Amino acid sequence: MAKVVISITQEVKGFAVECKVEPEKGDSSMAQVIAVAVGAGLAGHVNEKVRNAIEKVKKEKKHVH
Numbered sequence: 858m859a860k861v862v863i864s865i866t867q868e869v870k871g872f873a874v875e876c877k878v879e880p881e882k883g884d885s886s887m888a889q890v891i892a893v894a895v896g897a898g899l900a901g902h903v904n905e906k907v908r909n910a911i912e913k914v915k916k917e918k919k920h921v922h
């Protein structure tokens with residue numbers, strides 16, 4: 858079973874999101890291709906979620922109750 862590892866690191870200008878596929882020895886070539894496709898698709902979704910979370914935190918800091 859291939860694994861998709863999501864890494865979020867803070868950089869000088871924001872955050873970097875990386876989705877890396879870690880195949881196992883017994884994986885078929887089809888499973889590896891599917892894992893790569895899923896990892897590529899997840900990268901966009903995770904990036905959007907991170908961006909929304911950052912905007913929410915910035916907005917909350919400006920609007921103190």
